[in-house]
Amino acid sequence: MRARIHRGTREIGGTAVELEAEGRRLLLDFGLPLATTSHAPVLLPEVPGLTAPEPSLLGVVLSHGHRDHWGLLGHMASRPPLFMGAGTERILAAASFFIPDVPALKAAAHLQDNRPLSIAPFTITPHLVDHSAFDAYALTVDAGGRRLFYSGDIRSHGRKGALFELLVGQPPSGIDVMLMEGSSLGRLDEEARFPTEAEIEVELAEVIRRTPGMVLVAASAQNIDRVVTIFRAAKRNGRTLVVDLYAAEMLHATAKGRVPQTSWPDVALFMPWHQRLKVKKTDRFDLIERHKAGRLFPRDLATHPERYVTLFRASLLDDLMKAECLNGAHAVWSQWAGYLQEEKTAALVATLKAQGIGFEVIHTSGHASVPDLKRLAAAIAPRVMVPIHTFEADRFPSLFENVVVRRDGEWWEV
Template sequence: MRVCIHRGTEQIGGTCVELEAEGKRILLDLGRPLDVADGDAAASVPRIVGLQEGSADLLAILISHPHQDHVGLVEFVPESIPVAIGKAAAALLDRAANWLSRPLLAGRTLINWEDRRPVKIGPFVVTPFLVDHSAYDAYALLIEAGGQRLFYSGDFRGHGRKAKLFDRLIAAPPPNVDMLLMEGTVIGRDGEERQFPSEDELEVEFVDKLQGAQGLSLLWTSSQNLDRIVTVFRAARRTGRRLILDLFTAEMLAATDNPRLPQADWRENIGIYVPKWMRRKITQDGSFDVLKRFKANRVFLDQLADPAYDILLFRPGLLKEVDAEAPLGGAQLLYSNWSGYLADPSTLLVRQWIEARQIPMHTIHTSGHASLPDLRRFAAALAPRALIPIHSFHTDRFGELFENVVRMRDGVWFGMSAAIAALEVPIIPPAAAGSEVAGWAAEDAPRVLSLEQ
């Protein structure tokens, strides 16, 4: 196999990796860079043969998870290119597209990942591994071709509500990995050596703040962070509170088709608020049926009878209507995002608003990415012959933290054998696809998909 990291060797977000074997190619993720504005997104598509006009030898785009920095540029490439993605992840993107008018996956041939079930795409055999991450339905990917094995970590962690997936993977990793492309989001951040708090530990913190609430609790978190929604819902249930979700978040939860996640029609501890922008969208589209599903639990902000027993999901875009309609006496803001976002100019209005309103802010958060101790455990378990840093602003530090590190540059093609030889590490012949080695086995024989045109 040959590899080209188009984006990722010096940055977080916008990830895109191209693999080539036997004259055929696949892409690992096609993410939108974090610093690219909406109007500039189309122009940020990497200059890869076939991404503008389609090409018979570009077989598929493999998406690790549904965060925009890994999937956000798919909407700008030809629909003729198939996309491989988790079934629930695709459903989340489709449901969001209904509201945001951004049809990322519409009209495309989709290949749905199933945990540890291999898929054959041309000369590549791809085995997805379900991982713990703040994005729902996230996968790491093992790619085999030409007698070589490359493992792409995607984004992952070991301290979320699906931490058992991390433990399972490092307890029985795929054997004989020639090359590991591993994320390092947290490297270089303050306190990188510490282990991050778990979602269960966050739940205890939320319980403490909710029990002491004197008014409405505003929860500032992402609608995509379903682990966090579950954590706060559990805290709400423990304290007899009601979690008021906006309709968009309720739609994301419904799209998972997972009855174990909080749903808008549950009888207790759930309320649904319909923001103005969604009311306008419903009126424009005539899609009034969507409101019927949430009628029993619908909440109006100016009619909250006992706000100290309510938790309202909040985002900067809701600032004006929350300020105009919600009772804010004794309110508190529970901030549950990366602290770095608070330094962004886009959050200035919120910071000024809570100061003017004298609303105290409490930060209760944990990372969606692996801690450095867990990155070390992960790298040691997979024991790659070469480890390639990706998805980090500090790839220069990987060499002091991990073994067998080879740093690459964006846009430069390299052969896997050459990269491994540069380390003078003996290459151990990989096991046959699907065979049992060291306790690991693919669940089924590869599905053979005819994707070549």
């Protein structure tokens, strides 16, 4: 088996790994680079089978549903088979109604935890992992008598941290090459750790307790762990979690009974004008129908804003301001702080502050700390480790054993 990393040896995001065995090839992830702007041309890696069908390209295996791992799929002229978790498929399909450039991807087969999937000559064994994306997997790939382990994006401090402990406690054996993400290198001191989701819950609960009005929490609706955290923090204070139709559909797409849903008495739907208009234009009233039991209207929010914690995004602000429900409100940024440097986000924060709304950051990473990466590397004990999904590949040799730093586009033997 041969491998080459098309993107990721020197950057976070845009991950694309090509494997070859017996003249046939497989891609692990096919992501959009984080630095790509909406108007910039998209350059596809030089992989045969992207611009026209090529029988040797057997398909693309997606580790999870973050754009930097699937975002180039929509730019391919050909349509090779896709393999992903069923939850990932449902969430992306639901998101495609709301976000124009999100494709409703269809899987040729679904990844399932510890169930080998044959894509001859490759055998893929998925390992369900803790990450800020729902239904995320690390992957073991067997082909040509060699074994490759791809960490995907992974952590131990989320609500599924037990999965990390299970992987460390019962790792795949005989790994020849490990592709390990290093997102936290350069972002966190080598001995430091990230806050757990449980600790984030405590912080949010305290903010909610001391806020006299509505609490606005800006977080990704696809970060199901965080939505659960916000819900639990709200419930600690006897408040209702308010979500818009997009977030309601993300929660519904998990198909998990333990994930908050609008059918629960302490979860409610509020539809901003732009979502109401979209539903009307597309005649998708079925979406409202399944969430109508807990629907709120502007007068409800204005009458008792202190009863609510709202999963917030910029597109909600005009509707909330028109509802006159933001007196005594407080806002929490609960996603990557780097977004605060972007022009649109900075303008949003400025508007909130101009309205007299307090603002603070409460967040934790979707990626493993260095100590946890060390634990994972020691458990897998690969013959060779190759850095991926990192800006700090040159630091790997000082932290881990048997490191070989590769270049983007370079073929090498596993």
